[in-house]
Amino acid sequence: MKKDKSILEIFHKAMNKNTIPANLYSKYNVKKGLRNDNGTGVVVGLTRICDVTGYVKDENGNKQDVPGQLYYRGFPIDKLYDRVANSSHTGYEDVCFLMLNGYLPSAKERELFKDYLRDNYLLPEGYLSRNILRSSSYNMMNKIQRSILLLYSDDPNPDDPGIDNYLQQGLSIISKLPAITVYCYQAKSHLFDNKSLIIHPQRDDMDMAESFLYLLKGEGNYTDEEVRILDLMMILHADHGIGNNSTFASLVVASTQTDIYSAFTAAVGSLKGPRHGGANVTCREMMKTVIDDIGTDATDAQILEVCEKLLDKQYFDNAGLIYGMGHAVYTLSDPRSVILMENAGKIAEQNDRIEEFEFYKRFADIASKFVSESKGKNVCANVDFYSGFIYDMLGIPEELYTPLFVISRAIGWLAHNLEDKININRIIRPAGLYVGDDKLV
Structure with missing residues (x-):
């Protein structure tokens, strides 16, 4: 403890060595947090997937506030939700298909896509007992990070950064997230909160929103309306453009051509923060x-x-x-x-x-x-x-609020990373300007 105090005292005494005068940011036109002076984000890329609007600029370049709109592949979110809500099926899977392919699926394509996701629901053999039940964590987001990383070991081709492999890997992770999330919560509740351990076996005859509620509550303990509302929540959280912190974090990490499990784990770490998903x-x-x-x-x-x-x-x-x-x-x-x-x-x-x-x-x-x-x-x-x-x-515990954000937003991470691989495929490497003491010679 004494050494800890001494280290902290030394650091705080030298704080002026780490402090950058505020006027230098303006002098060199450096945007703090990649944010313009008016609060808007610095443009760091182009995308065809999602757009977020809350203002327009007039002929003189002045910002004019307008009612907000969120577009997925050109569809306003309210119109898109009305379209899927008035159908006989849940809409999150349609939105996932839209994010990846740029158009809403036909009935045949919808069934093919849903079947593919359901075929990937099941966790690898022994994964639940080995990686979740025997190794719980008090913090859900940290545990989800670890659980995603551990899927690497069950992937026969984990380090192939090719587009086809990346798409298949991403859809496999997304398909498994409801089970990973609920099982991590049940293990945490049992080991840290002294609650009964309840593990509902996975099923492959449900869409993702219902699958989550079934794994959490068990069959017959939720309503169709609750499934619809959770499906809506997942649609609304599916994406928010390149600039949201978790998506950008995944793009930065993935640009090194590391594996998708590392990129998604970085995104989860970002989403954990109280300034973002928390x-x-x-x-x-x-x-x-x-x-x-x-x-x-x-x-x-x-x-x-x-x-x-x-x-x-x-x-x-x-x-x-x-x-x-x-x-x-x-x-x-x-x-x-x-x-x-x-x-x-x-x-x-x-x-x-x-x-x-x-x-x-x-x-x-x-x-x-x-x-x-x-x-x-x-x-x-x-x-x-x-x-x-x-x-x-909906009867969902607070510990699962932010993990549900992970389940929903993962499709956005995947879509933007694929778009980046197709169009850029270069490491993201910005620069920093040195403004410290005179350099020694």
Whole structure:
């Protein structure tokens, strides 16, 4: 302990050696966090897969806020969801096909694609007992990382970076993620939380959303409506362009021509962070704290007071943030949040939680207006605001909120990595400008 303290004291005394004057970033036109001064992302690539819009630029190049839109292969997300929701089948697999191939499948292609995914559901022989049940972890995301890496050992051709092999490997990983995720959770609950170990055997006669609920709850313990809502959640989280942190992390790692298991593991590590995929849990915890303190029948003035305390670092985690509010791209609205709000009411009514749902809506309205006025820019509720609430109504434990993001977003990682291999296939290697002490001679 004494040595630890000494090392820290030395480091903190020398902190000025690691501090870069803020004006140098402007002087050399270096974008902190690859973000422009107006909050938009620096363009680092081209894509035909996904587009995220929350603003436009006028003839003078000035940013103009507009209602947000998310496009998968040119389809607006709301129109795409309406199309699949009005069909007789779940839509996530259609979206996966769309991401990879650029068009929605025919009935024959849909069955072929689903059959391929289902054929890859089963974990390798001995994998469950060897890699999950005997080696659990308290943190779900860390365990999922390890579990993906361990699939490498059961791959007869793990290091082939060719496009065909990469596609097959990626679809195999995606197919196995529901089982890996639920089994890791069950092992963690048993070994760390002293709960009964419940392992439902895998089945290959279900789509991915239902497969997840079946593995978690068992047959007969979920409804068709719950399958539909989870399928919707997976569609909305399937992709968000090149610039989202986990996708970009996977592209950086994959560009070295390392194996896909390492690239996906890097993406999971990124998604674990509370500034990315972990925000849904934090938002749900914040809202539970608010409701416990002021109740769902609180006045608008009480809600506003909470918002003021949150921004003033005097409430919840004292971080100065209202979780679930704001986005790097979306300004007037996040289309995913709009769709979730429309569907949350239906499941809230079924679960007798309408009062809580109405409180969420009021809180979102008040918080977004307050933050917008405080920061002088348009701020809207993002996808994380309603996600945790919906997962809770589905009976999904908090430990699985971010892992569900992994299951959903993995198709985006795969699609963008394949696009990069087809069009670029070069190592991503940016530069940094030295601004330290004079170099010794």
